[in-house]
Amino acid sequence: MSQQSPPALRVGMAGYAFMGAAHSHAWRTAHRFFDLPLTPELTAIAGRNRAGVEQAAQRMGWGSVETDWRALIERDDIDLIDICTPGNTHAEIAIAALEAGKHVLCEKPLANSVAEAEAMTAVAEEAAKKGVFAMCGYSYRRTPALALMKRMVDDGRLGTIRHVRAQYLQDWLTDDNAPLTWRLDKSTSGSGALGDIGAHIIDAAQYVTGLNITGVSALLETFTKERPVDGELVGLGGHGDVTADTPRGPVTVDDAALFTARFDGGAIGMFEATRTALGRKNANRLEVNGTLGSVAFDFEDMNFLQFYDGTDAEDARGFHRIMVTEPVHPYVGNWWPTGHGLGYEHGFTHQVVDLVTALGNKTQPTPSFREALGVQKVLAAVEDSATNNSQWTTIKGNNP
Ligand code: SOE
DSSP: OOOOOOOEEEEEEEOOSHHHHHHHHHHHHHHHHSOOSSEEEEEEEEOSOHHHHHHHHHHHTOSOEESSHHHHHHOTTOOEEEEOSOGGGHHHHHHHHHHTTOEEEEESSSOSSHHHHHHHHHHHHHHHTTTOOEEEEOGGGGSHHHHHHHHHHHTTTTOSEEEEEEEEEOOTTOSTTSOOBGGGOHHHHSSSHIIIIIHHHHHHHHHHHOOOEEEEEEEEEOSOOEEEOOSSOBOTTOOOOOOTTSOEEEOOSOSEEEEEEEETTSOEEEEEEESOOTTOSSEEEEEEEESSEEEEEEGGGTTEEEEEETTSOGGGOSEEEEEOOSTTSTTGGGSSSTTOOOOHHHHHHHHHHHHHHHHHTTOOOSSOHHHHHHHHHHHHHHHHHHTTTTOOEEOOSOOO
């Protein structure tokens, strides 16, 4: 006799590009590998281009399509709105969904400005009082090695935190002829490498250490000021046939962001986010040094964590390379036998696992919009500092 399935969680997703594909995979797989209190259903997907969204629905396994996100919110057969669209749409969609009584998962960064993020947080905190919850999709937190890093810090195995060293290095914009996509248009994306991938390392640094950034000194750089415009703003890596005659449009965001930081609790940090570090494909790196130990993570080697235990016997001290595939490690016990490893997509599945578990227990999923607002304040401070000769810029209210 088949076991009774838990109640459905009917999902409506806005957007169907890279993040849409990653989230769809997560909604399809989470309950097949983890015991969840609700069973996700891929009810509807929305996109402006009917042919495109119908093809995406077919490929990604969605039950129906809409050509306007507002239709998702009007449907009474949808319980949660998953926002996988560019940052300039996050506030409008999230606020409308929460006010309509639908849970929200919103991709990072939360918004394109602090003002938008504050408005979203206020609505989310009101909705939470009625049992309607919102979460921001900082999925790297759910990479097992990064989650293990946090567990080690929380267990005191690093002692007092002194240094945080974070880099997120990509190279898909090194070529001056890489086309002008929506990620290079400030009115759509809010910022360049800073908000796109810098947001990830700000969130990861705060999540792992439990410390919040209180001030920064920053610089931003745009190496390529104009890029080919091949038709409409395309998604990641859409290389059209660019020739010398292809018209070029202005890049209005940063290629790279560098900043130093102070944390509450006295630690200091160095951050670098760039999409022009030739040869680095997705090097999301975090190293934390404490008084008893250090840990270091590189997403390009995502199944391993480097750990230096300062309490080891003196003749045995050195960085241990931990293979994070043992059942004792976060999340991995639900997948394969030890040594088989996980991938980029598993962080999104674990994100759905934690979100659906929180919703089933009627508790606030993390990161909340309040936590994501803190990241937004750091992003804004970096931009403020960079436009004022890298002057030290204090951050108020980054303490979720
Ligand atoms: C592009 O830089 C990008 O797709 C980011 O937008 C994602 O958040 C990151 O996970 C991978 O790289």
